[in-house]
Amino acid sequence: MVRLRQDPMPLMLALLLAAAGASLVIGKVWLPPVVLFDGLAAPKPNLAWLIVTELRIPRTVLALMVGATLGLGGAVLQGLLRNPLAEPGLLGVSGGAALGAVIAIYFGLAARFALATPLLGIAGALVAGALTFLFGRSGTLTLILAGSAVSGLAAAGLALALNFAPSPYAAYEITTWLLGSVAEKEWSQIALCTPFVLAGWLCLAATPRGLDALTLGEAQAESLGVNLNMLRVLALAGVALSVGAATAMAGAIGFVGLVAPHLVRPFVGYRPSRILLPSAVFGALLLLVTDIAIRVIPTSSELKLGVLTSLIGTPFFFWLVLRLRRMSP
Amino acid sequence: MTVLHAENVSYDIAGRSLVSNIDLACESGQFVALLGANGAGKSTLIRMLSGLERPSRGQVRLDARPIRAIDRRVLARRRAYIPQNARVEWPVAVERLVALGLMPQLPVFGDLDRAAWRKVEVALALCDLSHKTGQPATTLSGGELARAMLARALVGEPEIVIADEPLSGLDPRHAMDGVARLAALARAGRLVIASIHDLTLAARYATHVAIMRGGRLLAYGPTASTLTSSRIRAAFDVDACVQGTGAQAIVDFIARPDQPALHPFPGLVPA
Numbered sequence: 011m012v013r014l015r016q017d018p019m020p021l022m023l024a025l026l027l028a029a030a031g032a033s034l035v036i037g038k039v040w041l042p043p044v045v046l047f048d049g050l051a052a053p054k055p056n057l058a059w060l061i062v063t064e065l066r067i068p069r070t071v072l073a074l075m076v077g078a079t080l081g082l083g084g085a086v087l088q089g090l091l092r093n094p095l096a097e098p099g100l101l102g103v104s105g106g107a108a109l110g111a112v113i114a115i116y117f118g119l120a121a122r123f124a125l126a127t128p129l130l131g132i133a134g135a136l137v138a139g140a141l142t143f144l145f146g147r148s149g150t151l152t153l154i155l156a157g158s159a160v161s162g163l164a165a166a167g168l169a170l171a172l173n174f175a176p177s178p179y180a181a182y183e184i185t186t187w188l189l190g191s192v193a194e195k196e197w198s199q200i201a202l203c204t205p206f207v208l209a210g211w212l213c214l215a216a217t218p219r220g221l222d223a224l225t226l227g228e229a230q231a232e233s234l235g236v237n238l239n240m241l242r243v244l245a246l247a248g249v250a251l252s253v254g255a256a257t258a259m260a261g262a263i264g265f266v267g268l269v270a271p272h273l274v275r276p277f278v279g280y281r282p283s284r285i286l287l288p289s290a291v292f293g294a295l296l297l298l299v300t301d302i303a304i305r306v307i308p309t310s311s312e313l314k315l316g317v318l319t320s321l322i323g324t325p326f327f328f329w330l331v332l333r334l335r336r337m338s339p
Numbered sequence: 340m341t342v343l344h345a346e347n348v349s350y351d352i353a354g355r356s357l358v359s360n361i362d363l364a365c366e367s368g369q370f371v372a373l374l375g376a377n378g379a380g381k382s383t384l385i386r387m388l389s390g391l392e393r394p395s396r397g398q399v400r401l402d403a404r405p406i407r408a409i410d411r412r413v414l415a416r417r418r419a420y421i422p423q424n425a426r427v428e429w430p431v432a433v434e435r436l437v438a439l440g441l442m443p444q445l446p447v448f449g450d451l452d453r454a455a456w457r458k459v460e461v462a463l464a465l466c467d468l469s470h471k472t473g474q475p476a477t478t479l480s481g482g483e484l485a486r487a488m489l490a491r492a493l494v495g496e497p498e499i500v501i502a503d504e505p506l507s508g509l510d511p512r513h514a515m516d517g518v519a520r521l522a523a524l525a526r527a528g529r530l531v532i533a534s535i536h537d538l539t540l541a542a543r544y545a546t547h548v549a550i551m552r553g554g555r556l557l558a559y560g561p562t563a564s565t566l567t568s569s570r571i572r573a574a575f576d577v578d579a580c581v582q583g584t585g586a587q588a589i590v591d592f593i594a595r596p597d598q599p600a601l602h603p604f605p606g607l608v609p610a
Contacts, residue, residue: 092429219442222442223442225429225436225439226425226428226439226488226491227428229425230420230421230422230425233389233391233415233418233419233420233422234415234440234442234443235413235416235443236411236442237411279431279432279435280430280475281431
């Protein structure tokens with residue numbers, strides 16, 4: 011059993027700061043600090059200034075926000091379900107958000123009105139969350155089952171949209187969107203989604219004590235005065251709002267929500283309440299570093315963020331399986 | 340003085356009656372052993388007595404107040420509940436596991452202070468776990484885990500301790516140890532209610548026994564006068580012989596002569 015005593019937060023925050031700085035510098039056009047500061051000092055608008063404020067900063071902010079949301083959502087769901095394989099997409103919310111966004115692309119709304127994609131994505135996430143709640147509110151197991159049913163429904167909807175895509179170009183646009191990316195998003199889209207993300211974080215921030223009590227199982231948690239129904243509602247609402255809005259902006263980005271809680275857990279003595287913040291910070295770090303990596307890795311067409319997280323995440327999944335197999339023969 | 344009173348409680352689920360019309364009142368200082376065959380409704384009654392399950396009919400009162408009307412955190416401070424086969428879901432340190440028992444006492448935001456950690460130490464010492472403080476709770480043996488759960492229940496100093504089969508899966512020494520701890524709690528003025536399958540231990544340590552069969556209460560009263568061989572026969576369908584009382588009591592079973600001989604393939608018994 012790995013049991014590490016030192017607090018990982020200072021190191022992770024330092025790395026996060028460094029990555030955020032690097033994220034402003036690195037890209038198709040390299041902006042070394044000297045150029046960056048010259049651009050800030052020179053009369054605006056100038057090229058360096060525009061690149062930083064219209065491309066690099068939104069991209070960085072979005073990567074941080076989406077990564078933190080996935081890390082936090084994964085940590086809360088793993089604590090609530092006491093299952094190390096839980097991830098934010100489990101409740102059908104990501105599927106719903108993706109379907110909503112794809113509907114916006116399918117009917118050409120996205121081309122006419124830039125906010126259509128995130129707006130319909132959020133609507134899709136909320137509808138999916140409401141459906142999961144409606145069918146699964148009575149217990150934890152029913153919540154998971156309802157979540158997978160809603161995910162299945164959303165996947166069917168996505169397949170339908172691809173099947174009936176009005177043109178090969180629309181099908182291509184839908185698939186690329188689904189691959190996930192934080193690049194080329196406008197400030198207005200970020201501004202639209204931020205309130206939902208923050209509201210979701212607020213709901214999730216109310217769960218830690220209940221999650222700790224669940225270390226003893228549901229019956230004992232209840233006997234300790236934890237309102238399990240309330241806890242489930244808070245977790246579901248928090249995930250629907252924050253992960254839904256994040257997916258509506260950035261597409262489906264897998265594995266961050268699964269990996270981040272696992273990697274920070276040994277550092278906090280496996281206490282479910284204590285992994286929320288480090289997991290969010292680690293998720294943000296992970297996604298930002300991955301996003302920097304796709305700018306650096308030379309590929310003929312752009313490597314999508316969600317593709318790289320899956321590529322990195324899958325070996326981790328195998329490692330998890332091996333570890334579980336070793337622990338329970 | 341704490342009085343826990345189940346007033347004619349019944350519990351039905353999906354058209355089946357698990358508990359019917361049980362009236363049971365217990366008070367501080369009693370160690371009530373809940374006896375009965377598997378499926379007699381012990382766990383359901385225990386969950387209702389703990390205020391975790393709402394009876395279909397009737398109600399449970401704690402000091403004359405309906406238990407379901409008491410704020411869940413206030414109730415959590417007054418009674419501790421240990422479910423059957425309690426498990427730990429994460430490899431947290433034993434001290435952290437025990438400290439979870441103080442959760443109802445803590446303010447909404449805020450961690451354990453020095454006085455709280457002192458209580459955790461005392462509870463660990465009381466349950467003979469001081470040497471296991473920092474060990475991951477998932478690596479404890481069955482007996483140690485049962486003691487850790489008891490320490491978790493006791494750390495908040497509840498008036499009532501309710502445990503569902505706290506001795507299941509324990510070897511004779513740990514089972515005796517566990518039941519002696521529960522009896523000591525009752526002597527110290529708490530109300531202890533526990534479902535127990537080992538009738539000898541119940542006869543030796545419990546002040547009162549409540550015997551259930553098919554969701555009904557067959558008998559309830561002081562152990563020596565209530566736990567008789569005829570009642571054991573009625574509750575468990577075995578002939579039993581109860582010898583002695585108090586610390587020397589022994590309950591033994593004899594298969595009943597009128598029971599059908601066991602056939603290896605029950606479906607193929609010739610008519």
